Amino acid sequence: MSSYELFIGLRYTRAKRRNHFISFISLISLLGITLGMTALITVMSVMNGFQKEVRTRILGVASHIQVSGIDGKLTGWRLVAGEALRHPEVEAAAPFVSAQGMVSYDQIVSGVAVRGILPEMENEVADFAGMMVDGELSDLVPGSFGMVIGRELARALGVFTGDKIVLISPQGQVTPAGILPRLKQFTITGIFQAGHFEYDSSLVLIHLADAQKLYRMGNDEVSGVRLKLRDLFHAPQVVQELGPMISAEVYISDWSRQHANYFRAIQIEKRMLSLILALIIAVAAFNIVSTLVMAVTDKQSDIAILRTLGASPRSIMKVFIVQGTLIGVLGTTLGVIGGVLLAYNIEAVIAAIEHVFSVQFLSREVYYISEIPSDLQLADVITVAVVSFVLTLLATLYPSYRASKVNPAEALRYE
Structure with a gap:
């Protein structure tokens, strides 16, 4: 021009x-x-x-990558976690037990998702420590049957820290009178607020050992291992690369699939x-x-x-x-x-x-x-x-x- x-x-x-x-x-x-x-x-x-x-908010509670057993149970989780941690993008790993149940308090019953965790390892893959509005995650001690619940669930049940609620497991006990659900009393040791209604209203956390006892799992059995990555946007690629690295038969999924909607x-x-x-x-x-x-x-x-x-x-x-x-x-x-x-x-x-x-x-x-x-x-x-x-x-x-x-x-x- x-x-x-x-x-x-x-x-x-x-x-x-x-x-x-x-x-x-x-x-x-x-x-x-x-x-x-x-x-x-x-x-x-x-x-x-x-x-x-x-x-x-979602990934503060969920995981970047979840490694689960094919039949819902994973044996030898420490070996699986160690193999996953060899990947340069994997920053931390923590076992979990995932199950369904119902909690009851003063004639109020609500369905919940139960997650058994190791508090010291869970804080490395999630952000529950920053979400606690009452109590601490470390208050979950094996054998004490403590429970940390979401704020919306606590409001719906009308409970506070120190109250005792009953957790009903769908795995029943066979008795001469028929199949009866398993009941266990838990003490509320903490309340968290994730800022996401799905978790605040239906998720409860208990110690991994207590979850294994309640749901009749072995000491080395868990539902899977949760992984935290250095860069969460690399999750789909890491999932593909983890397959050959893990010797056990597992199902691996990432956050982009679990919460795609x-x-x-x-x-x-x-x-x-x-x-x-x-x-x-x-x-x-x-x-x-x-x-x-x-x-x-x-x-x-x-x-x-x-x-x-x-x-x-x-x-x-x-x-x-x-x-x-x-x-x-x-x-x-x-x-x-x-x-x-x-x-x-x-x-x-x-x-x-x-x-x-x-x-x-x-x-x-x-x-x-x-x-x-x-x-x-x-x-x-x-x-x-x-x-x-x-x-x-x-x-x-x-x-x-x-x-x-x-x-x-x-x-x-x-x-």
Whole structure:
């Protein structure tokens, strides 16, 4: 592109127009691109924030990778854990016993998922230590039959630390009177809050030795081994690599499979919202088309003069491409700046709106995530900026092509 094409294109953008409506449409196009990009970057950052928050809360209780026995029982878990720890990505391992049961207190009964753990090892693969609202995980001592329960379950049962509840095992005892369920009294030694209703309302933790006794498992038998990785996003690849490394017959799964529905739902919402908000940028790009079409009509005599002075149709086309692209570049730049600033300060903006209008978007009594999280990712910003620029560039092609086809003789006939 020669210097005179760029000069004329920039001059047309800055010059006062005979038709002020064209300037107004240009301003609307610029604002449309800016607002669209600001909204799109902010929404994508908020969706990333929610995804990260949910992932953090789930993986604070669940595991990155779970190695389970084929028939629900794994013998020789120490050997399996040692083999898994040889992988450079595996940071820690802990055994567990997983079973179903029911807890009863003062005629209130609730179904629960029972997890037998070794407290000192469990804290290496999970984050229960940071979730305890009462008591400590280390209070689970073998033989004492202590239990740590979720806050929602404690609220539903109406129990507190120190209370005794009955755990009912589905594995019954055969007696002359028939099959009777196994009952065992446990003392509540702690209460945790994971911030995820599924765990807070139905998960109970007991010591591994107590779980083995209750569910009639051997001293070296567990349900499986939970692994923590250095980078949780490498979990699918590590699962494939662990298979040949473990000598026992096991089933290996990672967090992306176990909780796929949660993350898939958030990803779909993010994509749909991004698509909807991208339409704002598309509308602004169409406004550029109308702006340049009117500008071409307004500048027909100028185009004719340039053609008579020797300008080629391609040069005329480049002049108007410069004019439209400048609107797109300016709108994209302002949109990126606005989106980044809003994404980084979304909590302060939401707090100000709540204060001014006396509303609360995410009530602590209703929602577990009571603040708007934001996780701005460079890849999202670059993607939005590139898409916006490409749309505005495409919007300049038809009007510019139309300008290049102006007939100088027809344009100057009535001048």
